[in-house]
Amino acid sequence: MFAVAAIALFIGMVLVLFRLYAGPSLYDRVLAVNSFGTHTVLFIGVMGFLSGRPDFLDIALLYALINFVGTIAVLKFFRYRAIGDIPQIERDIS
Amino acid sequence: MSVIVDILSWLAILSGSAFLIIGAWGTVKFPDFWSRLHAVSVTDSAGMLLLMLGMCLQAGFTLITVKLIIIAIFLFITGPTATHAVANAALVTGLRPKEGHGLVSELESPTVPSPTAPEVKS
Numbered sequence: 001m002f003a004v005a006a007i008a009l010f011i012g013m014v015l016v017l018f019r020l021y022a023g024p025s026l027y028d029r030v031l032a033v034n035s036f037g038t039h040t041v042l043f044i045g046v047m048g049f050l051s052g053r054p055d056f057l058d059i060a061l062l063y064a065l066i067n068f069v070g071t072i073a074v075l076k077f078f079r080y081r082a083i084g085d086i087p088q089i090e091r092d093i094s
Numbered sequence: 095m096s097v098i099v100d101i102l103s104w105l106a107i108l109s110g111s112a113f114l115i116i117g118a119w120g121t122v123k124f125p126d127f128w129s130r131l132h133a134v135s136v137t138d139s140a141g142m143l144l145l146m147l148g149m150c151l152q153a154g155f156t157l158i159t160v161k162l163i164i165i166a167i168f169l170f171i172t173g174p175t176a177t178h179a180v181a182n183a184a185l186v187t188g189l190r191p192k193e194g195h196g197l198v199s200e201l202e203s204p205t206v207p208s209p210t211a212p213e214v215k216s
């Protein structure tokens with residue numbers, strides 16, 4: 001049963017990887033990376049169930065946390081042209 | 095009793111996998127960044143939740159189900175948040191949807207000119 005989920009997740013990953021490669025704009029690629037991360041979290045969970053090792057779910061939770069932080073960091077850089085000194089940027093914009 | 099739970103978890107996992115593939119296929123096929131946002135959030139919400147439900151049913155009332163619920167809640171909150179962040183970053187740096195010019199209130203000029211976004215048609 002979980003083999004079906006694993007195969008579906010694998011197909012989903014391949015499709016999202018194609019979007020990651022072909023994505024015209026930067027934000028398509030960020031979207032694809034974020035979606036690939038979610039697929040990976042689910043894939044770790046499914047593999048944990050397949051191999052009968054429930055402690056995989058801790059790894060899946062950690063991966064979900066890091067995936068979200070990574071996406072927001074990339075976006076913050078391209079949105080504000082800098083990760084660190086945001087107040088200086090805000091003065092320029094407003 | 096356990097047969098019913100098995101059937102339910104089997105259904106949840108199958109439909110979750112179907113939603114995952116549909117969402118991923120939409121991510122590839124949709125013509126524009128703005129329509130792909132919808133496709134990605136299909137996998138983030140429906141596919142993920144159904145798959146987690148299937149795993150929770152499979153695991154029963156154990157610590158595993160608690161961990162699964164924690165992961166599902168976290169993904170349910172951060173999925174849309176990340177999608178919103180991508181959409182906001184794209185809109186501000188000047189990426190505009192192909193159709194429907196004039197529908198979106200045209201910002202006078204993107205606050206942060208981005209080398210990667212196509213030039214904004216005035």
